Amino acid sequence: MRKILVSGGSGFIGSYIVERLCRRSDFDTLVVVDNYWTGLPENLAHIRDPRLKLVNQDIETFATAEKFDEIIHLASPASPPWYMREPIRTISANLIGGMHLVEMLKPRGRISFTSTSEVYGDPLITPQPESYRGSVDCTGPRSSYDESKRCTESLLFECQRTRGIEARIVRLFNVYGPRTRPDDGRAVSNFLSQALTSGVLTVYGDGAQSRSWGYVEDIVDAMERFFWLDQIDYQGPLNIGNDREISVLEVAEFIASIVPGVRLEFCPPVPQDPTNRRPDLTICRQVLPGWVARTSYEDGVRRTLDWFRSQIEGGANTEPPSPIRLVDGDDEDGEKDEGGDRAREVDDAQPLVAPIAAAGGA
């Protein structure tokens, strides 16, 4: 019987992946390692499967004597306010996490990894095929995420080449749906939270920047096929997303049309906010014949709105985290820091590479 490990399995996408894995009958152990940074225990609380073991720990320090046939590496925030607040932790989750996980694979085992359309940076061509090398600022505000994804792709392809393991890498474009955190901080989530609280949707810039919005069930269908269902010779990277490109303004206007009393407010543009994102799905159609992102964003947004409403009525926070910036002892507003929360966080800063715990655990 096979043994499977999922890092970040209590997150938004991870919880759907774990649900789908539990439908399989060919494994006896499914270990999910998650430190609940952006994920929530509630996301998996409904699953009753004796094969499932949940471990609350950083993937970088997780240790076990067990080796795994399949590993799915999802551990990393996906939302800019979350990864920009803790950029070093983001690099560590992706890259150190990836390096650590490779050592837990059985010979010829398979590691699947969720990379991102952010590897294309602010793209100069549209749609973006997998062969496009990207337009990324390697020290810019998004670099902790973009570059750690790029380097982890490199790591896994090199391990495939030199160690004989199998790597399956997807580049996901924007995914949304139920189980997104109401304080996620990306455009659809912000608009939904704002529609249900202040009633004012903040559009950055003119709102003409476009995104491809993939409904989570559709995207996880494709991931399931690529990671474990289909017999596939192509290892990736594989773009997965919805190739219907929609402007941020269009989404805001749609939400304003379905939630009474909502209005739009325009704010200055966000630095280095990509102007467009749209997957070229040519390879995806060859590798996963018949797969399409079939949920319209109108249906998907309505279902996600219902989810946000239930979470907000239950008292969920809707305010995404703000970035930490240290400027000569001044805080983000230019005022002297008197030793508040931010100073405490800096005092408590973790070493860049956490020590690996002794073998044990799952």
Ligand SMILES: NC(=O)c1ccc[n+]([C@@H]2O[C@H](COP(=O)([O-])OP(=O)(O)OC[C@H]3O[C@@H](n4cnc5c(N)ncnc54)[C@H](O)[C@@H]3O)[C@@H](O)[C@H]2O)c1
């Ligand atoms: N959601 C999207 O639009 C999108 C787009 C592109 C790529 N992705 C990628 O897909 C994956 C899942 O994204 P998501 O939207 O579910 O994000 P998420 O933030 O909901 O899930 C990430 C999970 O990883 C956990 N985690 C983070 N660092 C960890 C660490 N060091 N050790 C253990 N657990 C850790 C978090 O607690 C969380 O449960 C991520 O790798 C993300 O980069 C997502």
